[in-house]
Amino acid sequence: MGETKRIGILTSGGDCAGLNAVIRAVTHRAVATYNWEVLGICRATQGLMQNPPQAINLTLDKVDRILTMGGTMLGTTNKGDPFAFPMPDGTLCDRSADIADGYHQLGLDALIGIGGDGSLAILRKLAQQGGMKLVGIPKTIDNDVAITERSIGFDTAVNIATEALDRLHFTAASHDRVMILEVMGRDAGHIAISAGIAGGADVILIPEIPYTLNNVCHKIKQLQEQGRNFCLIVVSEAVRTASGEVLQSNVGFGECRLGGIGQYLAQEICNSIGAETRVTVLGHTQRGATPSPLDRLIASAFGVAAVDLIANEQYDRMVTWQYRQVVSVPIEETIKHYQAVNPNGTLVRTARGLGICLGD
Numbered sequence: 001m002g003e004t005k006r007i008g009i010l011t012s013g014g015d016c017a018g019l020n021a022v023i024r025a026v027t028h029r030a031v032a033t034y035n036w037e038v039l040g041i042c043r044a045t046q047g048l049m050q051n052p053p054q055a056i057n058l059t060l061d062k063v064d065r066i067l068t069m070g071g072t073m074l075g076t077t078n079k080g081d082p083f084a085f086p087m088p089d090g091t092l093c094d095r096s097a098d099i100a101d102g103y104h105q106l107g108l109d110a111l112i113g114i115g116g117d118g119s120l121a122i123l124r125k126l127a128q129q130g131g132m133k134l135v136g137i138p139k140t141i142d143n144d145v146a147i148t149e150r151s152i153g154f155d156t157a158v159n160i161a162t163e164a165l166d167r168l169h170f171t172a173a174s175h176d177r178v179m180i181l182e183v184m185g186r187d188a189g190h191i192a193i194s195a196g197i198a199g200g201a202d203v204i205l206i207p208e209i210p211y212t213l214n215n216v217c218h219k220i221k222q223l224q225e226q227g228r229n230f231c232l233i234v235v236s237e238a239v240r241t242a243s244g245e246v247l248q249s250n251v252g253f254g255e256c257r258l259g260g261i262g263q264y265l266a267q268e269i270c271n272s273i274g275a276e277t278r279v280t281v282l283g284h285t286q287r288g289a290t291p292s293p294l295d296r297l298i299a300s301a302f303g304v305a306a307v308d309l310i311a312n313e314q315y316d317r318m319v320t321w322q323y324r325q326v327v328s329v330p331i332e333e334t335i336k337h338y339q340a341v342n343p344n345g346t347l348v349r350t351a352r353g354l355g356i357c358l359g360d
């Protein structure tokens with residue numbers, strides 16, 4: 001066994017199911033196998049920014065009952081780029097040096113950063129600049145982190161969206177309605193295409209495939225002609241309006257909240273063919289849940305592998321799921337690309353093969 005280490009762990013970006021499972025796995029591997037100390041950093045990089053830095057000592061008993069818990073026991077944030085951090089007086093300030101100070105003040109030998117595309121990009125920049133030894137673990141319901149086939153939280157989100165479709169199916173059929181389900185996913189349509197296929201949707205609209213309202217209305221009418229009295233539509237939050245607009249509310253500091261495309265489509269469909277239409281916006285129910293068995297598994301495998309990378313002094317790498325195993329890749333490689341849905345990939349071809357309308 002190598003020398004004793006003190007490692008930090010933080011969760012960053014939007015929360016998702018499985019974060020506590022990965023905190024548990026990291027703590028278990030580090031404490032029980034290597035006899036290291038684990039500090040859980042509070043509220044992502046914001047905990048390192050404080051003086052003194054905000055962290056809690058993670059012991060086996062502290063993580064014993066958290067495997068099935070949603071959210072993150074450490075807290076997280078998806079706001080406030082540390083290189084342009086919003087200050088109370090309305091100005092933006094570079095707080096990156098404070099974060100490196102926090103890391104060194106805590107006496108950390110390495111840091112495990114659990115985050116999505118945004119967090120991993122920022123953590124890497126911080127690590128390079130501040131002399132921090134970083135290992136990344138991908139998590140995000142959006143599944144938009146490149147190179148890894150799986151990210152913690154995605155499977156649970158797909159389960160929730162699929163269950164919503166299963167429920168909407170019956171009420172739609174009872175009322176002869178068009179039901180629109182608006183799901184999250186940022187600029188990628190992974191949740192929509194996966195849940196749409198699994199939940200038997202008739203129309204799936206994703207940002208990667210431009211659609212026309214005409215095609216959507218044609219599909220609804222075609223179903224009616226075939227004797228189907230209802231239609232299930234899944235739309236991803238970043239899908240554009242007919243005039244090319246992404247619907248969002250601007251809440252300041254460059255932060256934009258996506259939402260509204262479901263309502264927009266409902267109005268347009270009603271105006272165009274008079275179909276009675278209702279909208280369900282799933283929102284944060286996709287994030288706040290008991291993790292699925294698959295997410296618990298991925299989280300556990302990633303947690304153990306991340307600690308082993310540190311034991312082998314392999315830094316600046318992210319654990320990934322590839323071809324049924326966990327391997328690691330340079331973080332630099334994963335943040336170079338955005339992992340959108342492949343418009344010619346298996347899921348899109350599957351949807352087309354099932355007669356699902358993708359709007360094009």
Ligand SMILES: Nc1ncnc2c1ncn2[C@@H]1O[C@H](COP(=O)(O)OP(=O)(O)OP(=O)(O)O)[C@@H](O)[C@H]1O
Nearest residue numbers: 013014078079080081115116117118119121122140
């Ligand atoms: N390109 C970037 N460079 C540096 N920082 C970024 C960048 N993009 C986003 N950030 C910062 O990273 C943090 C999280 O970003 P984002 O909302 O994309 O979450 P994420 O880590 O991708 O997780 P998720 O998408 O699942 O919420 C925010 O604090 C944001 O300011």
Ligand SMILES: O=P(O)(O)OC[C@H]1O[C@](O)(CO)[C@@H](O)[C@@H]1O
Nearest residue numbers: 014078141142184185186257258
């Ligand atoms: O929690 P917030 O700030 O509303 O963020 C919502 C966004 O975060 C995600 O849930 C994860 O990135 C996106 O799918 C969604 O657009």
Ligand SMILES: [Mg+2]
Nearest residue numbers: 116117118140
């Ligand atoms: Mg992201």
